[in-house]
Amino acid sequence: MAKVLVxxxxxxxxxxxxxxxxxxxxxxxxxxxxxxxxxxxxxxDLTACDAVALGSYDAFSYMGGGLKDFLDxxxxxxxxxxxxxxxxxxxxxxxxxxxAGSIEEVAKAFRxxxxxxxxxxxxxxxxxxxxxxxxxxxxxxxxxxx
Ligand SMILES: Cc1cc2nc3c(=O)[nH]c(=O)nc-3n(C[C@H](O)[C@H](O)[C@H](O)COP(=O)(O)O)c2cc1C
Numbered sequence: 001m002a003k004v005l006v007x008x009x010x011x012x013x014x015x016x017x018x019x020x021x022x023x024x025x026x027x028x029x030x031x032x033x034x035x036x037x038x039x040x041x042x043x044x045d046l047t048a049c050d051a052v053a054l055g056s057y058d059a060f061s062y063m064g065g066g067l068k069d070f071l072d073x074x075x076x077x078x079x080x081x082x083x084x085x086x087x088x089x090x091x092x093x094x095x096x097x098x099x100a101g102s103i104e105e106v107a108k109a110f111r112x113x114x115x116x117x118x119x120x121x122x123x124x125x126x127x128x129x130x131x132x133x134x135x136x137x138x139x140x141x142x143x144x145x146x
Contacts, residue, residue: 008055009066025137
């Protein structure tokens with residue numbers, strides 16, 4: 001079964017809710033899913049998965065520290081092992097949303113391969129935003145199974 005990793009950071013729960021929606025979409029599409037905060041995740045989680053979702057809140061137009069810390073710790077230990085691994089980014093924000101670009105830039109440094117455009121959600125995901133996040137999870141599950 002394809003393995004999807006969802007790594008995220010969240011201070012007040014919006015991005016946690018988004019991560020849970022991504023995970024639900026990937027599970028419903030048939031993947032085995034691990035959901036971890038940036039603080040919980042270790043570099044081996046990234047090498048072991050078949051696809052990864054990277055999620056954050058917008059923090060001064062950059063990704064939050066929890067996700068950044070994980071990506072910093074994972075960079076050297078995973079070098080040469082994650083090239084072309086499918087990934088997708090998701091972000092919650094308060095009205096800006098520019099931080100998605102920072103996740104995309106770092107993903108490029110890892111040489112991860114985007115499966116879709118980032119999903120941006122203002123504050124807590126509801127309704128259509130939950131559907132978009134679940135679709136992102138399903139896209140990742142499909143890419144992970146290839
Ligand atoms: C320190 C800090 C900086 C923030 N900077 C931005 C920002 O630059 N642009 C924006 O749209 N929202 C910004 N926000 C709002 C959060 O991104 C938004 O409320 C987000 O949904 C919070 O996610 P969380 O509940 O997962 O922590 C900021 C919030 C914090 C705590």
